[in-house]
Amino acid sequence: MNIAIIGAGSVGQALGAAFTRIGHTVTFGVRRPDSDESKALPGAAVSMQQAVEAAGVVVVALPWPATQGVLESLTGWEGKILLDATNPIKEGLAGLEEGASGGEKVAGWAKGARVVKIFNTTGYANMSDTAYANGKPVMFYAGDDAAAKQTAGELAAAIGFEAIDAGPLKNAALLESAAMLWIWLAVFGKQGRDFAYALLRR
Numbered sequence: 521m522n523i524a525i526i527g528a529g530s531v532g533q534a535l536g537a538a539f540t541r542i543g544h545t546v547t548f549g550v551r552r553p554d555s556d557e558s559k560a561l562p563g564a565a566v567s568m569q570q571a572v573e574a575a576g577v578v579v580v581a582l583p584w585p586a587t588q589g590v591l592e593s594l595t596g597w598e599g600k601i602l603l604d605a606t607n608p609i610k611e612g613l614a615g616l617e618e619g620a621s622g623g624e625k626v627a628g629w630a631k632g633a634r635v636v637k638i639f640n641t642t643g644y645a646n647m648s649d650t651a652y653a654n655g656k657p658v659m660f661y662a663g664d665d666a667a668a669k670q671t672a673g674e675l676a677a678a679i680g681f682e683a684i685d686a687g688p689l690k691n692a693a694l695l696e697s698a699a700m701l702w703i704w705l706a707v708f709g710k711q712g713r714d715f716a717y718a719l720l721r722r
């Protein structure tokens with residue numbers, strides 16, 4: 521599968537390396553494709569517009585303040601599967617923005633894209649290495665397009681997560697709150713970053 525990643529930071533690189541390991545072709549959409557940093561990425565680097573055009577699945581891993589401007593500046597979203605890993609977090613990790621979920625806002629900015637909220641509820645290190653001795657970390661995903669959700673869930677499962685369908689895109693708000701809890705636990709709650717959510721069942 522051809523997967524584009526917009527935002528080649530911690531999350532973008534972790535997912536890019538993980539998808540490359542399992543045989544997908546990853547292209548990064550970046551601001552400076554010719555920079556030394558871009559050349560060191562785990563995949564080819566092109567402009568963000570070229571990346572969107574070349575792939576059926578586009579991961580968005582941008583800082584929240586940049587997300588609206590970048591998504592609205594790009595064309596060709598119609599029908600693309602957009603995997604939204606962003607979290608609408610206020611400056612200084614001071615909580616989530618009020619109003620609609622980030623996932624629903626993303627769907628309004630990338631007009632026509634089939635948005636699935638995913639890869640936002642755990643730290644990037646858990647995306648590059650999903651191995652835990654005592655079980656699989658969980659990855660929740662939420663969206664309104666059944667086929668897009670299936671692709672999202674399969675990708676998450678293929679890199680080692682237990683992928684759980686968490687309902688419609690409006691539930692992105694729940695996933696973003698779960699992300700904020702993970703961040704609080706990691707940064708303020710003394711858990712560090714080497715932990716992940718998992719599901720236990722009877």
Ligand SMILES: NC(=O)c1ccc[n+]([C@@H]2O[C@H](COP(=O)([O-])OP(=O)(O)OC[C@H]3O[C@@H](n4cnc5c(N)ncnc54)[C@H](OP(=O)(O)O)[C@@H]3O)[C@@H](O)[C@H]2O)c1
Pocket residue numbers: 526527528529530531532550551552581582583584586590605606607608609639640641642643644645
């Ligand atoms: N860090 C985590 O563990 C984690 C986990 C889950 C979800 N998230 C969410 O995922 C998103 C990305 O987080 P991150 O930690 O990967 O961020 P990051 O390491 O800061 O990387 C952000 C990337 O976005 C690019 N970027 C920044 N401003 C841009 C702009 N105006 N136009 C185009 N590209 C721009 C940067 O490119 P340049 O090199 O050109 O500046 C960089 O490659 C955030 O919304 C975050 O809340 C993060």
